[in-house]
Amino acid sequence: MSKSNKSSVWDPFEPTIRDIERTEELASQSAFLAGLLTFVFLPLGMIYLNRGINSLKILGYGFAIAFLIAILSFNKPEEESTAIGESIGVIGSIATIVENSRAVTLARKRQAEKDS
Numbered sequence: 142m143s144k145s146n147k148s149s150v151w152d153p154f155e156p157t158i159r160d161i162e163r164t165e166e167l168a169s170q171s172a173f174l175a176g177l178l179t180f181v182f183l184p185l186g187m188i189y190l191n192r193g194i195n196s197l198k199i200l201g202y203g204f205a206i207a208f209l210i211a212i213l214s215f216n217k218p219e220e221e222s223t224a225i226g227e228s229i230g231v232i233g234s235i236a237t238i239v240e241n242s243r244a245v246t247l248a249r250k251r252q253a254e255k256d257s
Contacts, residue, residue: 151198153240154195154243159194161251163248164251165252168245168249168252172246175241176239179241180238183200186237190245192244202233206229
């Protein structure tokens with residue numbers, strides 16, 4: 142992560158400085174297992190990888206979007222609002238699974254570049 146690019150602090154798909162420092166540890170993990178544990182129960186994936194900030198960013202963005210949509214759909218039927226909320230939850234879950242699996246993949250790529 143570039144220290145000069147302040148917007149990357151808000152990007153949940155950008156590796157953190159801690160991720161870069163822990164490249165070897167993250168590269169030794171299984172991307173499939175990280176995604177599976179995150180799918181089963183979000184904190185399990187966070188514990189397995191010993192990282193959570195990017196998952197929490199995605200969760201925060203999901204809450205913010207759900208809150209904005211709830212305000213905008215105040216007069217809409219409850220069924221429609223529930224469907225929208227569930228859709229936001231599914232999209233957030235998929236994004237978190239992808240982000241945790243991607244963290245391992247990027248760590249392996251950084252390690253391969255370092256070894257070359």
